[in-house]
Amino acid sequence: MSEWNRFPEIVSAKGMWLYDSKGGKMLDGVASMWCNVWGHSKPELVSEIIKQTKTLQHCPLFNLTHPAAEKLSKKLLKLNPKMSSVFFSDNGSTAMEISIKIALQYWRNIGENKKTNIATLENGYHGDTFGAMSIGYVPEFFSKFRSKLFSTIQFPVPRTFGISKKMSFEEYEEQCLSKIETKLEKDDSIAAFVMESGAQMAGGVIIYPKDFQKKISKICKKNNVLFVLDEIATGFGRLGSMIEYDAQKSIPDVVSFGKMLTGGYQTFAATLTRKKISDSFLDEFSKMKHLFHGHTYTGNPTAAALSLKNLELYEKYGLIEKIQKTSEVFENRIEELSCLDMVGDIRHKGMVMGIELIRDKKSNKPLTSKLSINKLVFEEGRKNNIYFRTLGNIIMLVPPLAISKKDLNFLIDGTISTIKSLSRKLR
Ligand SMILES: Cc1ncc(COP(=O)(O)O)c(C=O)c1O
Numbered sequence: 001m002s003e004w005n006r007f008p009e010i011v012s013a014k015g016m017w018l019y020d021s022k023g024g025k026m027l028d029g030v031a032s033m034w035c036n037v038w039g040h041s042k043p044e045l046v047s048e049i050i051k052q053t054k055t056l057q058h059c060p061l062f063n064l065t066h067p068a069a070e071k072l073s074k075k076l077l078k079l080n081p082k083m084s085s086v087f088f089s090d091n092g093s094t095a096m097e098i099s100i101k102i103a104l105q106y107w108r109n110i111g112e113n114k115k116t117n118i119a120t121l122e123n124g125y126h127g128d129t130f131g132a133m134s135i136g137y138v139p140e141f142f143s144k145f146r147s148k149l150f151s152t153i154q155f156p157v158p159r160t161f162g163i164s165k166k167m168s169f170e171e172y173e174e175q176c177l178s179k180i181e182t183k184l185e186k187d188d189s190i191a192a193f194v195m196e197s198g199a200q201m202a203g204g205v206i207i208y209p210k211d212f213q214k215k216i217s218k219i220c221k222k223n224n225v226l227f228v229l230d231e232i233a234t235g236f237g238r239l240g241s242m243i244e245y246d247a248q249k250s251i252p253d254v255v256s257f258g259k260m261l262t263g264g265y266q267t268f269a270a271t272l273t274r275k276k277i278s279d280s281f282l283d284e285f286s287k288m289k290h291l292f293h294g295h296t297y298t299g300n301p302t303a304a305a306l307s308l309k310n311l312e313l314y315e316k317y318g319l320i321e322k323i324q325k326t327s328e329v330f331e332n333r334i335e336e337l338s339c340l341d342m343v344g345d346i347r348h349k350g351m352v353m354g355i356e357l358i359r360d361k362k363s364n365k366p367l368t369s370k371l372s373i374n375k376l377v378f379e380e381g382r383k384n385n386i387y388f389r390t391l392g393n394i395i396m397l398v399p400p401l402a403i404s405k406k407d408l409n410f411l412i413d414g415t416i417s418t419i420k421s422l423s424r425k426l427r
Pocket residue numbers: 091092093094096125126127128196201202230231232233234258259
């Protein structure tokens with residue numbers, strides 16, 4: 001932290017642009033931490049916030065309900081027809097805490113007391129609270145807390161880099177799946193398998209190979225293990241599909257959404273479950289089968305009304321089709337980016353690109369520096385009017401989903417200039 005003197009102070013934002021107190025501007029290449037959909041200050045969303053706040057600004061979902069929560073639940077279930085109930089919360093980490101509590105309690109509710117363990121993929125990220133840290137595990141972020149995290153059973157994730165040269169990628173993927181299958185067949189203590197849907201984002205944009213997720217969902221089903229998905233960063237269009245598990249043909253038992261749900265304008269999240277799960281929580285009070293979980297702002301009406309409006313706009317503006325077209329810009333420019341000496345690997349899908357920085361093509365070693373690479377990239381990016389936030393040595397391009405082709409080209413031009421000047425600086 002001591003490397004940063006003072007953070008730029010952002011005083012306003014409009015469309016794709018952030019404006020600072022010194023008169024500078026940056027294109028938002030981070031989509032407000034991966035959640036912004038339409039760009040900033042979208043009039044329809046801003047008026048919805050004002051309208052709902054004037055009517056009912058907060059009403060907890062403890063013994064009560066309200067129209068915004070009711071309507072939004074219906075909308076979410078329409079988008080997820082295989083799901084039957086919705087549990088609201090106020091950020092992605094808590095949505096994942098709720099997912100694991102639901103999954104663990106489900107087995108208690110139906111009288112299966114042996115199922116207490118959770119399986120996950122290595123390198124996953126599900127948030128920064130203790131339960132979420134336990135089911136994820138990015139060593140850089142969590143190692144200081146390891147002794148206080150609950151243990152999980154972790155399996156390797158197929159990735160295109162850093163694997164033994166003795167094996168093809170297909171063989172490696174097969175090995176990953178076979179490890180999962182063998183363990184789940186043998187170990188009946190596993191309550192749930194938890195993974196990010198479509199790709200691991202914070203783990204470095206690890207995009208799963210075709211059918212990988214589908215095969216895991218089948219292994220779970222065959223072995224009586226709940227399949228729990230995290231669509232917080234990847235659902236609602238980030239990877240080019242409205243509902244990523246649909247695209248992956250892998251129906252979960254429990255799934256969580258957050259980030260893009262409100263368009264990136266307020267904090268909100270939802271955890272959806274299939275009927276057999278939600279039904280298990282229904283009984284007489286004395287049976288104690290209900291879920292003891294609630295946050296002060298659970299189901300906040302302003303955030304709920306805003307989310308509903310946001311999801312309506314996806315249809316009104318045909319956003320998913322637009323993303324698929326705009327994302328061609330990423331594809332068309334991969335070659336140009338790959339030629340840069342400092343670029344080791346590029347992973348792209350929909351509206352996300354991960355650019356892995358290496359020292360140079362000759363050594364092919366990851367870029368390291370005594371200084372924070374995040375800060376170096378941020379500062380160079382700022383000179384090119386781009387807001388970057390890297391993860392280790394990976395530059396993440398995560399623009400607002402509705403970005404135009406022109407602005408996306410600006411982002412990529414700025415990325416190329418940033419990498420070039422970084423390479424001059426570090427030589
Ligand atoms: C896949 C995934 N799950 C959960 C979270 C946690 O969400 P939040 O930051 O809203 O707590 C994140 C945040 O980046 C995420 O990427």
